[in-house]
Structure formats: structure tokens, C-alpha cells
Amino acid sequence: MIKPKLKKRLGDLLVEEGIITEGQLTSALQQQKQSGRKLGGTLIASGAISERQLLTFLAQQLNVPFWDISQRRIDSSTVQKIPEVQARRHRVLLVEESDKEYTLGMSDPADINAIDAVSGILTDKSLKIVAVRESQILESFDNMYRRTADIQSFASQLQDEYNETEDFEVGGFSTDGDEEEATVAKLLNTIFEDAVQVKASDIHIEPDEKQLRIRQRVDGVLQESVLNEARIAQALVLRLKLMSGLDISEKRLPQDGRFNVKIKGKSIDVRISTMPIQYGESVVMRLLDQSGGVLTLDQTGMPDDILQRVRNVIHRPNGMILVTGPTGSGKTTTLYGALSELNQASTKIITVEDPVEYRLPRINQVQINNKINLSFASVLRTALRQDPDVIMVGEMRDQETVEIGLRGALTGHLVLSTLHTNDAISSAIRLIDMNAPGYLVASSLRAVIAQRLIRRICDDCKTTYELTPSEKVWMSGLAGESVEHQAFFQGTGCQSCNYVGFKGRVGVFEFLELDEDMMNALKRNDTEDFSKRAKLSPHYHSLAQAALDYAILSVTTVSEVLKLVENIAELDRQAQTILAQEQVTE
Numbered sequence: 001m002i003k004p005k006l007k008k009r010l011g012d013l014l015v016e017e018g019i020i021t022e023g024q025l026t027s028a029l030q031q032q033k034q035s036g037r038k039l040g041g042t043l044i045a046s047g048a049i050s051e052r053q054l055l056t057f058l059a060q061q062l063n064v065p066f067w068d069i070s071q072r073r074i075d076s077s078t079v080q081k082i083p084e085v086q087a088r089r090h091r092v093l094l095v096e097e098s099d100k101e102y103t104l105g106m107s108d109p110a111d112i113n114a115i116d117a118v119s120g121i122l123t124d125k126s127l128k129i130v131a132v133r134e135s136q137i138l139e140s141f142d143n144m145y146r147r148t149a150d151i152q153s154f155a156s157q158l159q160d161e162y163n164e165t166e167d168f169e170v171g172g173f174s175t176d177g178d179e180e181e182a183t184v185a186k187l188l189n190t191i192f193e194d195a196v197q198v199k200a201s202d203i204h205i206e207p208d209e210k211q212l213r214i215r216q217r218v219d220g221v222l223q224e225s226v227l228n229e230a231r232i233a234q235a236l237v238l239r240l241k242l243m244s245g246l247d248i249s250e251k252r253l254p255q256d257g258r259f260n261v262k263i264k265g266k267s268i269d270v271r272i273s274t275m276p277i278q279y280g281e282s283v284v285m286r287l288l289d290q291s292g293g294v295l296t297l298d299q300t301g302m303p304d305d306i307l308q309r310v311r312n313v314i315h316r317p318n319g320m321i322l323v324t325g326p327t328g329s330g331k332t333t334t335l336y337g338a339l340s341e342l343n344q345a346s347t348k349i350i351t352v353e354d355p356v357e358y359r360l361p362r363i364n365q366v367q368i369n370n371k372i373n374l375s376f377a378s379v380l381r382t383a384l385r386q387d388p389d390v391i392m393v394g395e396m397r398d399q400e401t402v403e404i405g406l407r408g409a410l411t412g413h414l415v416l417s418t419l420h421t422n423d424a425i426s427s428a429i430r431l432i433d434m435n436a437p438g439y440l441v442a443s444s445l446r447a448v449i450a451q452r453l454i455r456r457i458c459d460d461c462k463t464t465y466e467l468t469p470s471e472k473v474w475m476s477g478l479a480g481e482s483v484e485h486q487a488f489f490q491g492t493g494c495q496s497c498n499y500v501g502f503k504g505r506v507g508v509f510e511f512l513e514l515d516e517d518m519m520n521a522l523k524r525n526d527t528e529d530f531s532k533r534a535k536l537s538p539h540y541h542s543l544a545q546a547a548l549d550y551a552i553l554s555v556t557t558v559s560e561v562l563k564l565v566e567n568i569a570e571l572d573r574q575a576q577t578i579l580a581q582e583q584v585t586e
């Protein structure tokens with residue numbers, strides 16, 4: 001093959017073509033000396049040129065095609081003919097294979113060393129070079145170089161060992177020395193690597209009669225892998241129990257624990273829950289990346305108007321602020337974002353958690369332990385005597401915790417906590433249902449943040465979506481006006497999003513700040529009037545309406561919006577009734 005080569009240095013060519021200025025080139029060359037990055041990457045980072053502009057220019061100069069691989073279906077078995085280490089080192093991706101040649105995607109098609117390295121690996125066919133954006137190549141690595149084959153290989157090896165010994169030896173877990181070479185340790189490490197690579201939030205290990213299911217929750221949706229080596233489940237559970245300090249002899253009762261692992265240079269805290277099921281023990285692990293640090297409130301994705309109002313209430317000297325939503329809706333992230341903003345040398349903060357999820361400097365974090373009666377209520381009672389300014393309670397679980405928290409808010413402390421309710425309005429009502437006096441709720445509760453996470457449409461395969469007649473009725477009902485002429489979108493599925501049509505998630509927030517009318521309704525224990533007053537509040541915007549805003553902005557799909565609508569069956573009946581009436585009228 002003829003290796004593509006530039007006639008002049010890249011910087012000089014870009015200046016000659018008027019794409020960048022001489023000053024931008026000089027500045028980039030100076031930055032390059034300090035960072036050691038390639039000139040192209042330095043120019044992109046400085047904003048002098050976009051990645052697409054640079055790759056298009058390079059492709060023209062080198063006479064090679066420029067490919068957008070997001071719309072191409074790439075075979076992972078073809079990709080893996082180049083070892084992952086080499087592919088990542090040289091920023092190359094094997095995107096296509098024919099009878100006579102390989103097509104190699106490169107972020108820098110002029111990199112002769114990379115071409116030579118790949119030519120030494122792929123010796124059976126000729127090589128065709130195409131220019132591909134580096135961001136797309138890096139994205140493809142995580143999708144294509146999955147650990148599925150390694151997981152299957154280690155599982156088979158472990159099954160063979162099990163058949164030979166008829167039982168697994170139970171020994172202490174160590175991260176050093178020969179113990180690390182154990183097959184079960186390799187298998188678990190590979191499972192963790194695969195989960196971290198695809199940014200999974202949870203790993204489920206579920207033994208069946210003849211199969212072992214390993215599922216990962218990615219962007220809120222479970223993805224399943226099935227292993228035929230069902231008998232290895234016992235070994236995995238034993239090792240995980242050892243890692244988390246659980247009782248390995250107890251298989252009849254659920255257990256909870258935690259441990260920390262280093263995966264791909266990241267420190268991952270793992271919260272583990274075991275539960276006895278028909279064919280063994282089911283294990284669910286929540287993965288918390290400690291390496292990335294705690295998100296700030298700005299990074300939670302709150303709209304600017306809600307963000308400003310949240311900031312106003314958390315900087316007040318006292319009162320209770322609740323964050324509500326189901327498991328996995330990002331409540332903890334929001335709470336920690338608020339704590340990181342309040343974490344000053346002049347502010348004493350105590351948290352009561354089960355368990356402590358993120359370690360924060362300067363903050364006194366207490367993990368409850370029900371085995372020794374170290375409950376939320378008992379710790380909270382003590383915390384109030386520790387002269388705190390701010391108290392964060394992991395969850396308002398019972399009447400005693402609620403009352404102590406409310407009285408703490410009433411006596412000059414800022415109290416932050418979570419509650420499992422559907423929306424902001426029902427949170428205040430829930431406190432009264434937990435037998436907290438209405439006058440106490442009214443005097444202490446300042447605001448409620450309700451939130452959900454909905455999936456984003458993949459930008460690379462976004463296309464228009466035609467609403468069904470029922471969906472038109474639903475969406476018009478939410479919007480309060482016809483959506484007949486409003487454009488909506490969906491993802492068709494592509495290489496970039498692993499063919500699911502969604503990529504990442506975005507937070508949807510509902511913020512309710514109590515005013516005098518709402519407080520008076522709570523003092524009378526009149527929950528119906530409270531709900532009415534809350535909905536009439538000029539700043540109130542429901543979760544479903546907030547999700548609708550994202551759909552109108554083409555951030556998410558209609559289906560994601562409708563997941564937030566509570567009485568979907570009732571809405572369906574209403575829609576069918578309206579459609580039937582329209583047909584009769586016609």
C-alpha cells in the first residue's frame with residue numbers, strides 16, 4: 001500500500017489554506033511543547049479548528065476518504081483483530097473487512113508509525129486508510145472491546161476446575177500475590193472491567209437452574225449476558241462475600257456489605273446486597289466511582305431557574321429541604337452537590353447515612369448500624385448535640401426520624417434529607433401520613449426537590465418521530481395546548497449508541513417552595529387544599545411538564561416523557577374516549 005503523507009507540515013498547510021492564522025499556529029506550537037500533544041489535538045483543544053474541520057482537511061490533503069462511522073454497523077469481531085492495547089495506543093479502529101482488504105479508521109491518517117504497527121499485525125490482506133474523528137474512535141473502543149469473550153473463557157475454566165474438585169476452597173481474599181491469579185478473581189475482575197467500561201451503575205448476578213445471568217444496568221436499562229456455567233455462581237458469591245466481609249456460612253438470610261476495587265485506574269466503591277433465591281443466592285452490586293469526585297450543583301443538570309432557587313434555600317440558616325424520587329433517580333448526587341457547596345470552614349456539617357456513599361473532607365459522616373442500635377433516629381438525636389449548622393439524613397424512614405429532623409430544622413439547623421415519593425407535592429403529605437404533626441411540617445419544611453433521570457436521544461441517529469393519535473392526546477394534555485405542529489424526535493440506533501437510540505441521561509426536576517397559603521393548609525392538616533395551593537403556585541412546574549420541555553427541545557423522546565405520567569391507564573382511556581368522540585363527529 002502507498003502510505004499517505006503530507007507534502008508540508010500540517011501547521012503550514014492550515015495557515016496557507018487560511019483555516020488558521022499564523023498567530024494561532026504559533027500559540028498552538030508553544031502549547032504543544034508544554035503538553036506533548038500532537039499539533040492537531042492542540043489546535044482542537046484551543047478552539048482554533050473543529051475536529052471535523054481538521055479531519056476533512058487532512059483527508060483531502062492525504063487523498064483518503066473521511067468516514068462518519070456513527071451510521072455504520074461495525075462488526076466487533078473484525079475490530080478485535082487489532083489488540084485493544086495497540087488500538088488505543090495508536091487511536092485506530094478496524095472498521096471494515098472484505099475478501100482482499102482491511103479498512104482502518106485513523107484519527108491521524110498521516111501517522112506512519114501507527115500504520116506500520118497495524119501492518120505488522122494484519123499481514124494477510126492489504127490496508128485501506130480512512131480518516132475518522134478521534135472522539136468516535138474512542139467511543140467505539142468501549143462498545144467494541146467488551147469483555148464478553150474473556151468472561152465466557154474464565155467462566156468455562158472455572159467450571160472445569162469445579163468439576164475437578166467438586167467444591168471451591170474458601171480462603172481469605174487478597175489483592176496481592178498468588179491469590180490474584182485465581183480464576184474466580186480473574187472472572188470477577190473482568191466483570192467489573194466490563195461494567196466500568198460501559199458506565200454501568202449496577203451489576204446483577206442471578207443463578208438459574210441451568211444458567212447464570214449477569215446483568216448490567218446502563219442508562220437505567222438492564223443489559224443481559226447468559227452463561228451456561230450455572231455451577232460457578234457459588235464461587236462468585238463466596239468470593240464477593242469475602243471481599244465485603246460478609247458471613248460466608250450464612251446462605252439463608254439476606255446480607256449487605258461493601259468493598260473497594262481499583263478498576264482501570266479508578267477507585268470503585270461497591271455496595272453489595274445478597275438474597276437467597278431458589279437456585280442459590282442473588283447478588284446485586286451498586287458501583288460508585290470515587291475517582292470522579294462529587295458533582296457540584298451546576299453539574300447535576302438542573303435548569304438555571306431551579307438551580308438559583310435551590311441555592312437560595314440551601315443557604316438559609318434553618319429549615320428542612322427534601323429530595324425525593326425512586327431508587328436510582330440521582331437523589332444522592334443532588335444532596336452531595338448541595339453539601340459540597342455548603343462545605344466551608346465556617347460551617348459544621350454532619351451526615352447520617354446508610355451507607356456513606358462518598359467521602360467528603362471536613363464533613364463528619366456517620367454510617368448507621370442497626371445491629372448495635374445505631375439507627376437514624378439515635379444518631380440524629382446525638383448529632384443535634386454536636387453543635388452542627390447543617391445535618392444531612394440519608395433517608396426519612398420512620399416517624400421518629402421525621403420528627404427529630406423536623407424539630408432540628410425548627411431549632412436553627414438546616415436539615416437535608418430524602419424521601420421515597422412520586423413528586424414534590426406528595427412529599428409534604430407523606431410526612432403527615434408518617435404521623436408528623438401538620439403544624440411541625442408547616443413550620444419546618446422549606447422546599448422539596450423531586451427528580452427523575454430520563455434517557456437522552458443519541459445525537460448521531462436522531463430522526464423525526466410521528467406521534468400516534470393517542471400520544472397526540474396525551475402530549476396535548478400535558479402541554480395544555482395542541483402539539484399537532486410540534487416536531488418530536490427519536491433515535492433509530494447506531495454505532496455511537498450501541499444501536500439503542502439513546503445515549504446518556506438527563507435529570508428532570510420539580511421544585512416546590514412552600515409559601516404561606518401552603519403552610520396554613522398543612523397546619524390544618526388539609527392535604528387536599530395543600531395540593532391545590534401547590535399546583536396554583538406561579539413557579540410550580542411538574543415533572544411530566546419538565547420532561548415535555550426536553551421532548552420539545554428534542555433532548556428526549558415521547559416514550560420517555562410518558563413514563564413519567566402516573567395514571568397512564570387512565571390517560572389511555574381518556575385518549576380513546578376523545579378519539580372515539582372525534583370519529584363520531586366526523
